[in-house]
Amino acid sequence: MTTTSPGPVGPVDSSRIPRYAGPATFARLPRLDEVSRADVAVVGVPFDTGVSYRPGARFGGNAIREASRLLRPYNPAQDASPFALAQVADAGDIAANPFNIDEAVETVEAAADDLLDTGARLMTLGGDHTIALPLLRSMAKKHGPVALLHFDAHLDTWDTYFGAAYTHGTPFRRAVEEGILDTSALSHVGTRGPLYGKKDLDDDAKMGFGIVTSADVMRRGVDEVTDQLRQRIGDRPLYISIDIDVLDPAHAPGTGTPEAGGLTSRELLEILRGLASCNLISADLVEVAPAYDHAEITSVAASHAAYELTTIMSRQIAAARG
Numbered sequence: 001m002t003t004t005s006p007g008p009v010g011p012v013d014s015s016r017i018p019r020y021a022g023p024a025t026f027a028r029l030p031r032l033d034e035v036s037r038a039d040v041a042v043v044g045v046p047f048d049t050g051v052s053y054r055p056g057a058r059f060g061g062n063a064i065r066e067a068s069r070l071l072r073p074y075n076p077a078q079d080a081s082p083f084a085l086a087q088v089a090d091a092g093d094i095a096a097n098p099f100n101i102d103e104a105v106e107t108v109e110a111a112a113d114d115l116l117d118t119g120a121r122l123m124t125l126g127g128d129h130t131i132a133l134p135l136l137r138s139m140a141k142k143h144g145p146v147a148l149l150h151f152d153a154h155l156d157t158w159d160t161y162f163g164a165a166y167t168h169g170t171p172f173r174r175a176v177e178e179g180i181l182d183t184s185a186l187s188h189v190g191t192r193g194p195l196y197g198k199k200d201l202d203d204d205a206k207m208g209f210g211i212v213t214s215a216d217v218m219r220r221g222v223d224e225v226t227d228q229l230r231q232r233i234g235d236r237p238l239y240i241s242i243d244i245d246v247l248d249p250a251h252a253p254g255t256g257t258p259e260a261g262g263l264t265s266r267e268l269l270e271i272l273r274g275l276a277s278c279n280l281i282s283a284d285l286v287e288v289a290p291a292y293d294h295a296e297i298t299s300v301a302a303s304h305a306a307y308e309l310t311t312i313m314s315r316q317i318a319a320a321r322g
């Protein structure tokens with residue numbers, strides 16, 4: 001006897017229920033507890049105790065959910081209906097201790113482990129960049145050391161702040177030290193802005209990172225840059241971490257450590273689309289701080305970036321299923 005599976009539960013139909021009605025989930029998708037399991041779990045991490053300047057990214061995930069109400073089910077840029085190809089669901093938030101960074105890092109890692117154990121890929125909505133470390137630990141337990149594509153104005157490979165090892169400026173140095181990254185495939189994209197000294201760049205290069213600066217994207221163009229990134233990544237398991245401050249403050253004012261001269265949202269979305277053939281195991285999008293936003297500029301851009309990443313993962317899940 002053959003049983004026909006009902007297929008993925010998609011978003012609320014905005015032609016029947018106005019898109020501004022009801023509590024927000026990412027893209028109006030079902031909650032994880034409303035479906036039996038998810039291929040892609042969108043999960044929030046409301047945590048911002050690791051920031052060095054403006055706080056507020058603890059509210060980022062919910063701001064992105066609110067801004068994502070306008071996402072529609074068909075993605076023409078990738079010719080795909082991501083929420084029909086795979087079950088994407090909103091897994092709610094990981095409750096991380098705001099008064100104890102070490103404990104919060106452990107909580108995020110354990111929660112990510114639990115979600116990965118169900119076979120889901122993660123689309124994590126931050127939160128500040130500290131959370132990339134426990135997420136990468138969890139990825140490495142499942143996949144071994146992973147390739148990293150890091151979109152950010154900042155290197156985030158600094159050593160410590162005020163003696164603290166776990167901060168939003170230090171996750172990738174910790175990750176390299178812990179051996180959880182594949183150091184033959186590490187790239188920063190969108191880097192710019194003043195540093196503490198030239199040594200920041202020397203240290204970063206010694207860790208294995210290649211840099212595509214924000215100015216490189218402008219001079220060389222999206223296609224050439226994306227080709228280069230694809231070649232460096234190959235077919236390795238890839239984790240993408242997007243700090244929304246990779247965008248120019250004109251495109252993302254709502255963030256904690258803004259730097260002038262960044263990418264446009266169009267450039268970011270096009271680079272992401274160009275990575276659709278990579279083996280994307282999970283991704284995060286961090287540092288949206290809605291108190292500094294205007295008219296949801298930042299959270300709309302973030303919701304679209306998360307939509308492209310989700311589309312890439314859904315397509316790959318569907319392709320692997322055959």
Ligand SMILES: N=C(N)NCCCC(=O)O
Nearest residue numbers: 052129154168169257287
């Ligand atoms: N990860 C982000 N957004 N920023 C890191 C900036 C670290 C600093 O204050 O030098």
Ligand SMILES: [Zn+2]
Nearest residue numbers: 153154243245
């Ligand atoms: Zn940054």
Ligand SMILES: [Zn+2]
Nearest residue numbers: 129152156243
């Ligand atoms: Zn960052």
